[in-house]
Amino acid sequence: MEEFKIIEIKKRVYENNDLKAQTLREDLKANQTFMINLMSSPGSGKTTLVVRTINLLKEELKIGVIEADIDSDVDAITVSKSGAKVMQLHSGGMCHLDAGMSREGLDVIDYKNLDFVILENIGNLICPASYDLGQTKNVMILSVPEGHDKPLKYPKMFSKVDVLIISKIDTVSVFDFDFVALEESVRKLNPNIEIFPVSAKTNEGMNNFINWIKDEIKKWNEV
Amino acid sequence: MHELGIVIEIVKQVEEFSKSNNINEIDTLVLQVGELSGIVPRYIEEVYPIAVEKTTLKNTKLSIEVTPGLGRCKSCDFTYNLFQNNNTCPICDSNEYEVLSGTDFMIKEILAK
Numbered sequence: 143m144e145e146f147k148i149i150e151i152k153k154r155v156y157e158n159n160d161l162k163a164q165t166l167r168e169d170l171k172a173n174q175t176f177m178i179n180l181m182s183s184p185g186s187g188k189t190t191l192v193v194r195t196i197n198l199l200k201e202e203l204k205i206g207v208i209e210a211d212i213d214s215d216v217d218a219i220t221v222s223k224s225g226a227k228v229m230q231l232h233s234g235g236m237c238h239l240d241a242g243m244s245r246e247g248l249d250v251i252d253y254k255n256l257d258f259v260i261l262e263n264i265g266n267l268i269c270p271a272s273y274d275l276g277q278t279k280n281v282m283i284l285s286v287p288e289g290h291d292k293p294l295k296y297p298k299m300f301s302k303v304d305v306l307i308i309s310k311i312d313t314v315s316v317f318d319f320d321f322v323a324l325e326e327s328v329r330k331l332n333p334n335i336e337i338f339p340v341s342a343k344t345n346e347g348m349n350n351f352i353n354w355i356k357d358e359i360k361k362w363n364e365v
Numbered sequence: 366m367h368e369l370g371i372v373i374e375i376v377k378q379v380e381e382f383s384k385s386n387n388i389n390e391i392d393t394l395v396l397q398v399g400e401l402s403g404i405v406p407r408y409i410e411e412v413y414p415i416a417v418e419k420t421t422l423k424n425t426k427l428s429i430e431v432t433p434g435l436g437r438c439k440s441c442d443f444t445y446n447l448f449q450n451n452n453t454c455p456i457c458d459s460n461e462y463e464v465l466s467g468t469d470f471m472i473k474e475i476l477a478k
């Protein structure tokens with residue numbers, strides 16, 4: 143019989159990524175660049191919100207966008223028309239990004255000369271929840287047509303984000319969307335979350351999100 | 366796709382570990398996967414042979430230990446398995462809980478000569 147011994151490793155699988163992300167966050171801070179990681183299911187309205195946000199802020203801030211939609215340049219082209227600095231990350235069919243890819247994207251858009259970076263993550267509410275990308279804040283979108291029961295299905299994502307945007311509120315008359323029930327179940331998972339109902343189509347509610355961004359940028363750049 | 370990328374990363378980490386600890390032959394790699402980690406053991410097992418192909422772990426067996434996703438009910442204090450009960454307390458039906466275990470995803474240990 144061959145003799146084997148147990149050698150303990152006890153290392154979290156995400157540890158290397160978390161360390162890289164932390165270094166990235168410190169570099170962003172040192173350069174006064176505020177970054178949000180924007181996550182949602184496919185079609186919830188990430189790109190539309192990004193374009194709307196750029197239009198409302200481009201006079202005051204130097205903005206960059208990292209697009210990570212799976213193997214398509216469509217979103218990058220749409221966003222570049224809005225005037226921000228854009229790069230497309232090719233994630234090779236992966237369902238999530240890691241901190242190494244986010245560093246690559248930030249270098250390409252030259253983040254040191256930007257005030258605000260939006261990373262449009264791959265449309266997926268499960269895998270990206272495990273990866274720190276060095277962002278200052280995590281923002282997710284849930285659109286009205288998706289329904290208010292989603293926090294039960296994706297508790298990890300809802301518990302980790304700083305902001306929940308409820309998008310497409312202009313469609314609320316067509317769908318049974320219970321804002322009160324949604325807020326209740328979200329706050330159970332994440333008591334301090336900010337919730338902004340918006341329509342990127344009519345602009346309703348957009349100001350609340352824009353003001354939040356401005357306030358957070360101020361805080362990020364202090365001290 | 367998700368699992369393959371992760372397992373490739375794990376294999377890299379284990380290879381680095383064995384290199385720096387002068388371990389030549391690994392019989393078994395033991396992972397610890399929590400029921401609430403979002404990682405599905407069956408998928409890990411499925412992609413493992415692909416991930417170890419052409420690596421020094423190609424003859425290494427994989428063993429996965431699952432840690433239960435336990436939570437404590439915030440209304441009645443009952444401790445139950447969140448994963449099996451759909452995050453709802455079987456005693457009082459509340460879905461307010463505090464997670465006690467099962468979010469871990471770790472390279473636990475290796476069996477080696």
Ligand SMILES: Nc1nc2c(ncn2[C@@H]2O[C@H](COP(=O)(O)OP(=O)(O)O)[C@@H](O)[C@H]2O)c(=O)[nH]1
Nearest residue numbers: 184185186187188189190191309310341342343
């Ligand atoms: N009615 C309405 N439609 C929207 C809104 N935001 C996005 N959409 C539509 O939803 C679809 C998907 O949007 P997109 O931004 O590409 O989603 P992404 O996949 O998350 O980037 C597009 O047809 C958009 O025009 C909104 O606020 N209201």
Ligand SMILES: [Mg+2]
Nearest residue numbers: 188189211217
């Ligand atoms: Mg998009």
Ligand SMILES: [Zn+2]
Nearest residue numbers: 438441454457
């Ligand atoms: Zn209970």
